[in-house]
Amino acid sequence: MSRPPIYPFILLFCFFLLPSGIQSNDLQILMKLKSALQTSNTNVFSSWESRNSICNFTGISCNSDDSITEIELSYQNLTGVLPLDSICQLQSLEKLSFGFNYLHGPIMDDLKNCVKLQYLDLSNNLFTGWSVPEISSLSQLRYLHLKLCGFSGAFPWKSVQNMTGLVSLSLGDNPFNPSPFSNEVLLLTNLTWLYLSNCSIQGTIPAEIGNLKELTNLDLAYNNMTGKIPVEIGNLVNLWQLELYNNSFTGKLPIGLRNLTKLEMFDFSNNYLEGDLSELRFLTNLVSLQLYQNELSGQVPAEFGNFTKLVNLSMYRNSFTGPLPHNLLSWAKTGFIDVSENFFTGPVPPDMCKQGTLWLLAMLQNNLTGEIPASYANCSTLRFFVVNQNLLSGNIPIGIWGLPNVVHIDISFNDIDGPITSDIKNAKSLVYLVAGHNRLSGELPTAISEVTSLKSIQLNDNRLTGEIPYMICNVSFLEILDIANNILKGKIPQCLGNFSYYLRVMNLGMNNFEGTIPDTFAKGNQLRTIVFNDNNLRGLLPKSFIYCSNLEVLDLGNNMINDLFPYWFEALTNLQVLVLKSNKFHGPIGNHNTRGVFFFKLRILDLSHNEFTGLLPRNYFENFNAMMINDEGRHEPHYMGESSQYQDTMVVVVTYQDSVVVTMKGLEIKLQRILTIFTTIDLSSNKFQGVIPEVLGRLTILRLLNLSHNSLTGHIPSSLAKLSALESLDLSSNSLTGEIPLQLTDLTFLAMLNLSQNQLIGPIPRGKQFATFENNSYDRNLGLCGFPLSSKCGTNELTQPAPPSAFQEDNDSLFASGFGWKAVLIGYGCGLLFGLAMGYVVFKIRKPKWLVRFIEGKQKDKKRRPNNQRPGQRRN
Template sequence: MASYLFLCLFLFFPHLYASFSSSGSHSCSSLIQFKDSFSINQKRMLIYCCSWDGVTCDHLNAHVIALDLSCCWLYGNFPSNTTLFLLPHLQKLNLAYNDFNLSKIPSEFSRFTSLFYLNLSYTEFAGEVPSQVSHLSLSLAGCGLQGKFPKNIFDLPSLNLLNLLDNQLSGQIPRSLGNHLQLTHLDLSWNQLSGQIPLSILNLTQLEYLRIAGNTLEGSIPDEVTAFPNLIYLGLSDNLFNGTLPSWLYTAPSLKRIILSQNQFSGHIKEFQSKSLEMILLKNNKLQGPLPSSIFQLLNLTYLSLPNNLSGVRVIEFSMFSNLPNLKYLDLSYNSLSLTSNSTSRLKSLERLDLSCNKIEGKIPQWMQEVGNVSLTYLNVSHNSLTEVEYFPWKNIEFLDLSSNLIRGNLPIPASTINVFLISNNSFTGEVSSLICNASSLQILDLSHNNLSGTIPQCFGNLSDSLEFLNLKKNKFYGTIPTTFAKGCQLTTFNLNGNLLEGPLTPSILNCNDLEVLDLGNNKINDTFPHWLGSLPQLQVLVLKSNHMHGSLRINSSKSIPFFSKIQIFDLSSNYFSGPLPVRYINSFKAIINLEKIGSTVSYMGVNDPRSGFYTYSIGIVMKGQYMELVKIFTMWMIIDLSNNQFEGGIPKVIGKLTLLKGLNLSHNNLNGGIPTSIGNLTSLEWLDLSSNRLSGTIPNRLADLPFLSSFNVSENKLHGQIPQGKQFNTFGNDSYQGNKGLCGFPVSKGCNIIEPAPPNVLEKDGSKSNITFGWKVVLIGYGCGVVFGMSVGYVVFKTGKPKWLVNLVEIQHEKKRRRKSKDGSHSNGRRRI
């Protein structure tokens, strides 16, 4: 490793060393020659430099022919005077996984006349590929390339390998792709490519590896029976392809791996003629049955994932798969299947089995217990109708998902090898044995939505080094929260919502520095607000709702502490908190103020597990007045719920700083004063509930400009004045305002009598009357009496030029009362629209 670091430093910091021989006749001299004052033993030098990690030499000619400088921790602009370019015999160069800070790819690479392989994957190069390197095979995976697909890449006449995996390239794949008859390896996966695959791709008869997964490509796959005679790997998953599967897919003689999952292919699956197939993944398409019998004759088949919702297939004899001796991965999920087996399964090598979302009923069958008794590491039988499980026979199981079944009885404990254990949404009863803590590598544990009881095993704290996700929601656990979380705790989510837990919170939670979600809602926790939770640096979701928590949220410390700087959901509703609203916390919510960058690169909060994929967090919140159980938490949800407490005082103006806030609920408190106009700054707000307080004043007109506000409630307050009109406010019903006797205007039944006082220029300085003619204020006076009356008065004034009534408002009031009484002997409410 020391020699490897020396090589990296030497090549990219040439000023540390002497000038080099321009002839390049001694390649190793270009690697280690220092100043002229140093004498060098050429023979020993050759042996020395060729022993370095990453250096390959042609010992016959003393030439460096290959360099592997990947993962060299290099950072900064790529130097144009690097001694790297003084190695003219170089044939292979790997610079992957360095950071060249958006440097341009140097044209000096053309000096390597013998170079045929160049790997620039994940190097943060930017710009165009220089035409001078047209003789190379290129790997540019993860380079951060952006913009339209670079057509000039296909101007390289000798191209036989092109890897643009994991960039941000957009646009369509150019037709010129088909001009590269020597191309053997093409990977354009995980970009932003659209459109169709050009027909010219059929010209690539030498192609062995074709992968364009993870884009938005559509249309059918170009089809020709004799296409791709040398193709070994086909990966087109996670696109929008449709139509039937191409005919060459069934006949390509060399094809070993077919990965077409997550598309919209339709039609029937035909019989496979190639016996070389090792992998067939067709999950999540619109393909239909029946299953081709040829699948059960593919003796080399190792991975098999069949389409979901196969029509015409309802019962499968599981022993049919026993004809596949090399099968390690089998996915039959989402097929509404009943699986039977009349004989003991011979699938002793099976490692992964997914039978989720089918119609498997009753006790876990014997054949399932015997499948891969030793080899099985992954089993998913969730979302079936299983009712009983006596024990778990799989000795090396790592992932076990029994969630969403009908299983009753005590909870069996899996083997100590378990990493992911999911049994939510069943009817398990009894206590959880502390034997579960023997699983020292347990990472994800979800026992939620059962009838488990007893105390929570204290030994969970001993799993701090491994446990990331702990969900015990909706059970009957009682006692206190475990106090044994040790330093180095790896928990990212801790959910105890909906149990019978009591006592104060444990400060040992502070040892869980990576905690993102803490949900202790709907328990019997009796404590003051745990201010110390604010120092958890990654905390994004805090739910303490529906407990017996009390006291003020006022912070006595004068120190400037970044409380809850990453918080996105803050729910303290239905407790006994009192005092003023927590201004200091609001000022610290940097993620909602848009000062703290949200680091997640995924759309939902969760844990990424290599075996099970992305496991999302869930939460129950009140959204737009309705309680909702959210299976996923969107990373951009910003919600504050302080409702059903005893907070008092005014709503602070600083709440207008929370520009990313989507939901705000301050209802059922003792808040007074006015609604701050600064709430009009919350342009992302979707719901606002200020009901059942003692708020006074008017509703700020600025709230009508909130573009996404779809739920609004200020009922049961002391508000008065006209309700803002137009835009979103035209969609709110009368129940949004009931209990405010002073409010008027649409949609409440009380109309607004808008009377303008006489303008200052009605009387001139000398006391004479001004000849004011018709104006819109005259029409507004008529608002309470009707459009016709208001307009007619305006017309009279305009014609006569004698507006005596402007200074006699009392007469107008009498006239309005008279007109109300004259209608059918009843009193009109005076509400009219203009």
């Protein structure tokens, strides 16, 4: 019996063996990949077991012969280094996707061996410190996504020029070397998606961009591109997303944009574009239009009111004028509109919340007039209602205070009147209530205490009356309480001190509060600003102020506090503004035996119009480091208390800014905002004695110095010439002697100088700023001479006689009537003889009682003040 041929069995064996061999090899590659990666997602590799078919592994796809074609492991929290040398041995691999993980380490040139790849996504990983690997051999790629990988070095323009089949190219958000937009990309005419945002592209957009007619998405945002936007961009009629924001484009919106009728997302914000919006009138499919921070002008086309799909409109910081279309966003199912910082006029469009789904309305800093439409009281979805700094008037419609989802209400700096209604208790989500600088009246409703989510209550500069409801302390997360400049009265609730764990700003100034300051400030409180100025507060300073370790601003001016200077304030190491002016403080300050560094951050010190005595506080001056060193040169100047936050929107929320009243040129001026480079010392109208310390010359960035109306003696120290930033110097009404130091002419910023009513002598320095000061800067210093005074130095001759006194005028009239010099001389002679005789009588018989009573009585009358009011004391 013959044997059957063996070769069919061999073929059959090979038929079964071949796939098994492929699977075995691919399995080894996948196991190596698994061992190289780690993840917190335990489900990723749970199916990667040798007993399972690799085609059933999570993220793995195979073709009909069970060879691997796809590895899709995006969004899996993977970490580690990709073993691309192994992965690219998968001969059938067409898709490799590891986007949105935490992979790191180098991507070697092994990637070039994945020649069959059509889809490559390594975006949003942590590959840092190296350039894009060689990928020019991947000519079959249709999708290349490498954005936000940390690639650096040269932009891979030439690597992509052979990929003529590319449909989607995403290389943005990588720190490439700056380079111009290259022609290589312009050859990829099949592109539908081009994402090159934030990758250091410079120069202009080439006109040839119009050749990429298949584009649906073009994103060149966050680059350094300049010049005009080419008109050829109007050829990209398939675009639905066009984003060129955060560049430096100039010129007008290009003609031809009207052709892009499929556009839904349009963002040209933060450039230097100008002109009007006429080219956008026909883009009826727009869903989002972002044009903020440009130089655009003109009116908003009325056609915008017919954009039935528009839900996002942001045009703030331009120069738009005229009224807004009355039906703007009236069709929107959701709504976001920000047209702030323009010149819009007319009323607030009434229909923007017609569908009841508007969630943000920001119109701050315009010229809008009229009342807030009543329809907004039905806008239950509204979260941000920001219309401050307009010309709005009338009452707030009933219901707006209590919108159920509102987070931020800002109607400040308008002319709105009426009360805050009790329906505010329904605003359970309200965080910021900002309504200062209006004409709101009535009492603070107790219902405000039910809005426990509040962080900021700013109702300053209104006409609110009554007392602070004690229940306001139930708002336990409150950070800012500013109710200054109203007509509130009563005592300050004691609880305001002990619920201050979150409270940072407490401004109750310019009201009619009375009694004492609560002594209940708790340990660990966060208070940064305390302002109680211009009230009727009495008594002593509360010792619990010592627990306000974060305190930067303390203003207690214009009250009736009667206390010694609080030396224990030296422990408040963050204090920058200290105002105790116009109270009844008394006794000496400083110059005690306390050692250490204190008040080193102090920038503004105002102790004027009190009754402080003794020497000027030399040891305090030695510690005023913030007035010696300018650390602002490395940073942009900013304002004290400035705090900006973004609330899921482009609207910048400035929560609070400190203010202070300073005296300049004899006038009280309110600084609505305090630059951190502003420094001043005002110790005027006290009873200080002694000399001006030389150490003041170390305060080289001091801008205002007022030591007037004291009893200071000695010379003006020449060290004051080192105050190179000084703008105002007032040393008037003291007893200073000597000459004016010539070195003071070096104070080139000095705009105000007052040395009047002293005992200064000698020539007035000439030149520079001293050439601008007039006579009143030197009045009643009889020993001074030179310009601008009429008295010449070195002679008693007057070039211009002083105005005659009343006595002189009377004498002149007598001389004119014939009462001549002879009669005058006879009178003087007789008077001299009478005086000698009286002197002899007094010497012989002691003081006659009638003469003593007459003379001493006159002296007492001269010393008696006409009233008991202190200088600078406010009348109640």
